[in-house]
Amino acid sequence: MGRQDPPHSCLPHSGQHDARTPGSARSKLYRMTRLLYQTSLVCYGNVETPSDRPAGEAPRARRVPRVGRMPDVADARGRRMGRILKLPSACWPETPVAGLPGVGPARARGLGRLGIVTASDLLLHLPRRYVDTRDLVAVRELRAGVVQTVRVRVREVRAHHSPRRHMALVEATLEDGSGRVGAIWFNQPYIAGQIPPGTELLVSGKVISGLHGLSFQSPRFERASSDPRHVGRLAAIYPETEGITSVFLRGLIGRLLPVAEQMPDRLPPEVRQAEGLMPLADALRQVHLPDEETSAAAARERLGFEELFLIQLAADRARRRRLGSAGVVVAYDVEVARAFSAGLPFRLTDGQRIAAHQVLADLAAPGPMNRLLQGDVGSGKTAVAAMAALMTCRAGHQCVVMAPTEILARQHWVTLEALLSPHDLSPRLLLGSTGSRARREILEGLAAGHDPLVVGTHALIEDDVVLNDLGLVVVDEQ
Known part of the structure; x- marks a missing residue:
């Protein structure tokens, strides 16, 4: 879509002077007004193509209808929707929701809290459940204490105040060919203007039994039509926030569904x-307006x-990408592995030997290793990690073992100290609670390469932790 500059009568010309507007403010006003005008062309209308205008005539913006009369709707508390704005003709998946008709600054902020910034975000804001009000019953079949839906005509409507608490009440008499039923709304006097006598409505809500018979109490309603959006169908219920209700989302998303045709299908x-x-x-059409x-x-x-x-x-x-990149190669020294196994106070299980062999083979491969070692508590995962750490440090590289908590990090440190100290490898311990003097000593040793093995918590990934030659990282995900 092309853009055109606004007519000169709409903007102050750069050569014009206004004694009331300083130069910098005048320039800023010009830019802002120009931007708003061009944005209105993109979001609220069309620009004619050369084929749409006579030869030699300058392009001009076509006006498009911005407001259309849609069925009046209300939510469970009767909050008025009233006139609903139609979508602009130029609407794309990247169109900001703040530029859509019916979305003011407050609603744009509310949509932003839900992670909705563009029209595509709105279409991908999926319902969490549905309310089925398709089962229409006749008035004579209504039962007290049950949520039911009827198609009725408004016989009479009256707005008044309760005698004691002076609460605004709207009472209506609804009827179909089988009988009459009442309806009442509290503190919503504007509803009386939405449902004048003779209006056909779809009404859904809980039916109560009172002194004057059965009555709907604060029901949802919608003008009867061949394509209802809120009552008389499977209505989507969305994740909501303050000021953003499912009624509002259903109306806005329903008008945005044609934009789904422009969204790329990645499958x-x-x-x-x-x-x-x-x-x-x-x-997207079926998830928002399911049949x-x-x-x-x-x-x-x-x-x-x-x-x-x-x-x-x-x-x-x-x-x-990982397999195609170069990694740290740690030679598979069989003698180191045998010496470690022989120095253990227990015999490795078959599962431990297989897992250790696969880990050591991965370390010797040219690509980086990315392996998950899974096992029950007490199955010997730490022994396999200790063998890999010993092999890495023997090859001249450094190893880091990170645990989620200080308690678990201390346990790993004690276990690795017992398993690796006979092989002249003693781990250091770096925690968030480590004193400043000890921390400085550990950081200097890691940066210089003097300390090949360190155990710790997330303190290991802070900015000031620098390792001289990192070869293996072991993360206990617990």
């Missing part, structure tokens, strides 16, 4: 076909598959 067609998954645009519970579940499955698919791709790329 290759052959993968979608092999897995029986729907395209992204269809999935059935099964279609909503299929849409969520498709979106979840894409998320896991991309994670797997990222992990595979990281693995290929």
Whole structure:
């Protein structure tokens, strides 16, 4: 889409002077006004293409309708939605939500708290559950104490105040061909103007039994139409925040769904076909405005598959990149391994020997090692880590063992001291509680390469910790 400068009558010309506006302020005003005008062209209208205008005529911005009458809706507490703004014709996945009609500064801040900045963020803000109000019943079938939905016509409506507490009340009489039922809303006098007599409504809420028969108490309602958004369908319930309700999100997202056609589908067609998954645009439409519970579940499955698919791709790329890069090569010294095993006060199990061999073989490979050593508590994982640490230090490199807590770090330090001190390898201990003098001594030894093995907590990854020749890192994830 092209952009055009606003007419000269809209902006102060750079050569004009205004005694009331200093030069710097005048320049800033010009830039701000120009930016606002160009932004309005992008977000709220179209710019004519050369084929849309007579030859030789300068381009001009076309006006587009910004406000359209939509069905009046209200949430569970009857908060008014009233007129809903239509989307601008020029709306893209990257369009900021702050520029959408109906989203003022306060709502833009609320959406930002939910991590929603652009139109695509809004479409990817998925429901956490659904409320099914599709089961319509006749008025004569209503039962007290049950949440039910009816399609009715407003017979009469009255706004008044309660005699004792002077609470604003709106009472309505609703009817269909089978009977009449009342409805009451508290402290929402504006509802009386939304439902004049003769209006057809979809009403859903809890039915109570009172002195004058059955009545809906603070029900949700929507003008009856062939395509309801809030009542009489599977209505999405979203993660919310202050000032951002599911009613508002359903209305805004429903008008944004055409933008889903412009969002890139990251799943290759052959993968979608092999897995029986729907395209992204269809999935977003069904997850926000589902036809059935099964279609909503299929849409969520498709979106979840894409998320896991991309994670797997990222992990595979990281693995290929890691294997293709150069790592620290630690020679597999069989004599060192045998001496370590012989010096243990116990015999290594078959699982320990296999795991140790795989770890040492990885260390000897040209690429970096990235291995998960998994086992139950007491299965001997520390002994395998100690053998790898000894092999690394014997090759002239340094080893770091990091634990999540100081208690666990001290336990590892005591265990490694017992296992490795017979091989003239004594670990140092670096914790957050280590004194400044001892800490300075340890940091100097690590930087100079005098201390080949150190055990600690997250204090090991602080900025002032520098190792001379790091070859192996062991992380206890607990």
